[in-house]
Amino acid sequence: MSLNKKSVDDINVKGKRVLVRCDFNVPLKNGEITDETRIVAALPTIQKLINDGGKVILCSHLGKVKNGPNEGESLAPVAKRLSEKLGKEVVFVSDYNVTGEAATKAVEAMKEGDVVLLQNTRFRGEEETKNGEQFSKELADLADDYVCDAFGSSHRAHASVAGVTKFISAKGGSNVVGYLMEKEIAFLGNAVENPVRPFVAILGGAKVADKLNVISNLLEKCDTLIIGGGMAYTFLKAQGYEIGKSLVDDSKIDYCKEMMAKAEKLGKKLLLPVDAVTIADFPNPIDAPVEVEVCDVKNMPADREGCDIGPKTAELYAEAVKTAKTVVWNGPMGVFENPTLAKGTIAVAKALAETDATTIIGGGDSAAAVNQLGFADKMSHISTGGGASLEFLEGKELPGVVAADDK
Numbered sequence: 001m002s003l004n005k006k007s008v009d010d011i012n013v014k015g016k017r018v019l020v021r022c023d024f025n026v027p028l029k030n031g032e033i034t035d036e037t038r039i040v041a042a043l044p045t046i047q048k049l050i051n052d053g054g055k056v057i058l059c060s061h062l063g064k065v066k067n068g069p070n071e072g073e074s075l076a077p078v079a080k081r082l083s084e085k086l087g088k089e090v091v092f093v094s095d096y097n098v099t100g101e102a103a104t105k106a107v108e109a110m111k112e113g114d115v116v117l118l119q120n121t122r123f124r125g126e127e128e129t130k131n132g133e134q135f136s137k138e139l140a141d142l143a144d145d146y147v148c149d150a151f152g153s154s155h156r157a158h159a160s161v162a163g164v165t166k167f168i169s170a171k172g173g174s175n176v177v178g179y180l181m182e183k184e185i186a187f188l189g190n191a192v193e194n195p196v197r198p199f200v201a202i203l204g205g206a207k208v209a210d211k212l213n214v215i216s217n218l219l220e221k222c223d224t225l226i227i228g229g230g231m232a233y234t235f236l237k238a239q240g241y242e243i244g245k246s247l248v249d250d251s252k253i254d255y256c257k258e259m260m261a262k263a264e265k266l267g268k269k270l271l272l273p274v275d276a277v278t279i280a281d282f283p284n285p286i287d288a289p290v291e292v293e294v295c296d297v298k299n300m301p302a303d304r305e306g307c308d309i310g311p312k313t314a315e316l317y318a319e320a321v322k323t324a325k326t327v328v329w330n331g332p333m334g335v336f337e338n339p340t341l342a343k344g345t346i347a348v349a350k351a352l353a354e355t356d357a358t359t360i361i362g363g364g365d366s367a368a369a370v371n372q373l374g375f376a377d378k379m380s381h382i383s384t385g386g387g388a389s390l391e392f393l394e395g396k397e398l399p400g401v402v403a404a405d406d407k
Contacts, residue, residue, distance in 0.1 A: 003189040005404040006176040008045055008147055013054030015112055019143035019168075020045065020178065021160050021400075023150040023384060024060035024078045033077050038152075041384060043085060045149045045178035046115065050086070053112040057142055058082075058090075059098075059160050060150065065122040069096040079117045090115045096123045099138035107142050121160045128158055136163030143168065149178025152363075152385035154400025165403040177404045180384065185401060187360050187381035188392045191328050192221055196358065200324040201393075202317070202348060204229030205331030205365065208252045213394040214330070219262055224269040224324075226317050228309050228333035228344060232273050235260070236297050243297075244278065245305040271320060273297055275310030277334065277341060282307075286337045308334025309344035318351035327352055330362030330390060336369050345369050353378035362389040 022042045027034045049056045063073040079092035091114070095102035098119045106116050126132035136159040140146070146168045148154065153161050165175040177185065191199070201222040203211055208231040218225055227235055233246035238256035263270035275296050280303065283290045294310045295301065309317070314333075321327055329352060333344035346369075352359045353375040361367050361379050364386030370376055383389040391398060 002406045003185050003193065003401075004407045005182070005185060005401065006174065006407050007182045008048050008176055008178055010407065011145060011174045011176055013049055013052050013145060016054055016144040017057060017107060017110070017142065018049055018054040018145045018147060019057045019059065019139060019164065020049065020147040021150045021153070022046075022058055022060045023152040024075060025062050025152065026078065028072075028077060031077055033081055036081060038384065039078065039081055039085060041180055042149060042178075045147065045180060046086065048179070049147070050113045050115065055107070055110040055112065056115045057107060057118065058115065059118040059121050059139065061122040061127065061153065061160070062120045063122070065120065069120070069123040073120055073122075075117060075120050082115070082117065086115065088115065090117050092117050093119055095119055098124050099135065099142060103142060121158075124159075126159055128156070132159035132163050135159045137167050139164045140167030140171075143173070145174045145176070147176055147178050148400050148404060149180045150400065151181050151184040151383070151388055153388070154181065154385065154398045155388040155391045155396070157399035162399040162403045175403060175405050177401075181400070181404075183381065184383060184385070184389075187358075188362070188383060188389055191326055191358070191360050192217075192393060192395065195221065196325040198223040198324050199326045200224045200226065200320055202226040202228065202327065202329040203231070203331055204333050204345070206230035206247060208234045208249050208256065211331070211390075212252075212255065213396075214390060215259055216262070217395040218393060219259065219266060219268055219270070222268065224271065224320050225263065226271045226320060228273065228313070228317070228348070229331050232309075233306055235272050239272070241297055242300055242302065243306065244300040244302050246276075246300070247305070269320070271316065273306075273309045273313040274316060275312045276300065276306035277308035277310055277344070278304035278306050279341075280304055283338055286335065287339065290338060290340050292340055307338075308341040314344050314347035317348055321348075321351040321355050321357070324355065324357045326358045326360075327355065328360045328362060328393065329366050330364065330393065332365050332369055336365070342369075346373060349373050349375050362386070362393060364389075
């Protein structure tokens with residue numbers, strides 16, 4: 001997968017119709033947007049195309065759209081917020097058909113610098129299926145060029161992400177990436193393919209199963225791999241330790257043994273917790289006060305569950321980060337939704353905030369943790385796509401990246 005892609009800086013859009021796939025999958029409460037991060041992130045690309053005299057047609061999905069088109073998952077609130085942010089009217093095509101007559105008319109009426117937002121792409125069932133040819137073609141018919149700026153969706157071969165590009169190419173148009181995609185490719189892609197060393201990768205989260213390929217791929221690429229979160233206990237059990245009531249995936253014990261052997265063979269450091277913060281019973285609700293006890297991982301009591309890395313482990317992990325030049329972090333160190341069980345995750349975030357290394361946060365829970373803790377501005381890059389960044393770290397090809405024209 002080539003990472004050298006044409007961007008919005010490489011095309012001339014004056015007077016042309018440009019379809020831009022954004023990620024406006026924002027959280028809504030009673031029709032109000034509760035977090036506008038994704039809208040703000042899309043603005044530089046949109047503004048650039050407006051300034052260059054393009055006719056800017058925006059599209060995005062919102063939510064899972066399980067039961068067909070509905071007003072609750074309409075992009076209407078996004079159009080309103082975008083108009084405020086851009087300081088100009090964003091014409092919203094509310095038609096559930098997305099690319100129907102209403103869209104065609106709105107696009108025909110556009111002048112240079114105008115902005116139109118289409119309805120939720122998932123209102124068309126074909127968006128997510130392999131046979132979305134017709135919908136892909138209808139999207140392409142509205143535009144001359146295509147810009148993908150939705151990294152969070154770039155691992156899905158959907159009509160508005162990958163399908164549309166074929167039809168744009170067929171009529172001689174360009175398929176390029178926006179500034180957000182460009183930044184994701186530069187940071188995540190280069191961190192994995194061409195890192196400044198020492199390269200330290202930190203993986204957390206609950207399940208080993210979710211990170212199988214990531215662990216294997218990163219062991220080949222990094223110098224030190226740090227494991228925390230619930231999945232660490234399967235590794236500890238694979239080492240022969242008793243882990244009490246801690247989360248474990250018995251079907252992955254052999255895999256963990258293989259990975260530890262692989263690290264040794266490749267001469268890589270694989271760091272696992274040396275102590276754990278344990279609880280007797282899982283808190284309900286999750287953020288309720290909870291009594292904790294720090295245990296050495298070599299003798300965890302049978303009736304307790306490890307829910308965070310302990311202070312010695314936090315120190316060990318922070319030390320490993322200090323000497324790094326590149327750090328990639330994906331997944332929390334414990335049940336970080338509970339303030340008492342968030343200390344390990346906070347310690348790792350703090351270590352990353354204090355290092356001079358290039359620090360890349362791989363979306364999802366890690367991004368949420370860094371944002372909540374107020375460390376966001378101390379990180380080199382926070383990915384906008386949890387699933388997409390994981391697949392990048394696995395070394396997979398992302399359809400949305402592959403589909404863009406090479407430089």
